[in-house]
């Protein structure tokens with residue numbers, strides 16, 4: 001399945017994963033992130049139930065603390 | 068002779084708008100160094116820089132204001148930065164403060180100096196939540212910026228308009244990835260401050276319509292970029308910017324505090340009351356306990372009980388080669404009571 005993550009096309013082995021599974025695949029589970037799916041911010045409580053479909057544009061922004 | 072700001076004025080299509088602008092930068096590490104140089108070259112009227120650390124050999128790879136001699140002398144970053152940026156632009160008034168920017172110090176700075184803009188040059192979330200509350204309380208915008216590894220993030224926070232940092236991040240994140248564990252490369256720093264600096268120039272010129280209202284993040288190694296609209300995240304019941312804001316991060320906590328410094332394998336111990344120490348006196352106290360002590364007039368370094376420590380005049384102590392806050396606190400009390 002092909003999706004666009006942070007502007008870059010990615011091939012996923014997973015079929016229609018939830019955003020939660022997507023975060024896990026990127027080792028971002030439990031991290032402070034904001035996710036946008038096709039231009040809409042996904043509320044935290046919906047990350048486990050929202051599924052990703054072919055061609056979706058996903059933006060994942062991780063808050064980091066360094067500097 | 069053409070004005071030193073002629074190219075900037077040509078771009079802005081107006082006469083130098085920054086002369087009476089005052090910016091407070093919290094932290095003079097990698098981000099703070101870069102931002103300070105950018106704004107001083109751009110010709111702001113006044114810069115206040117506050118930092119708690121001194122220059123270390125491992126800073127030189129990315130903290131652009133510092134040189135080998137600063138690290139050899141262990142100069143406080145605020146002091147070394149002041150010298151360098153004053154050389155770059157003698158027309159800017161510079162105030163350099165060596166202190167831990169806690170609620171008390173920063174509230175006093177805001178009250179007394181009323182800066183036009185706050186810039187984030189810190190390396191930890193705790194201070195960013197504090198800057199966010201100050202921004203809301205004193206109605207001054209701030210620009211979040213952070214980086215680690217090859218990635219960075221930035222966001223403009225405008226009180227009364229955009230969501231605030233507490234809206235975006237309702238809990239203090241566990242500091243999972245820091246410069247200590249993931250390292251950092253200089254281009255990630257410069258890209259972050261390019262985003263912060265551009266917004267700063269817009270805000271200080273009053274070009275509010277051009278200010279980015281999105282959270283931007285990137286990775287210069289993985290070649291990714293995203294920019295997210297955040298309006299929807301503004302919370303009316305937010306404790307920092309909501310209808311009944313109480314600025315939770317401004318409440319002074321009267322305990323001895325410890326913090327692990329990013330990228331340094333070092334713990335800072337900060338005593339609760341603002342004390343000023345006499346370095347000569349401190350040296351003799353430590354020498355009596357068997358330490359080998361050196362000082363450079365700003366701070367004191369010593370090796371004691373197999374630990375390398377640094378003491379500042381404001382009573383803070385850094386314990387090197389340690390990530391153990393409790394052990395550091397114990398050592399502090401053992402040495403200074």
Ligand SMILES: [Zn+2]
Pocket residue numbers: 230231232233234235302305306307308309
């Ligand atoms: Zn808020």
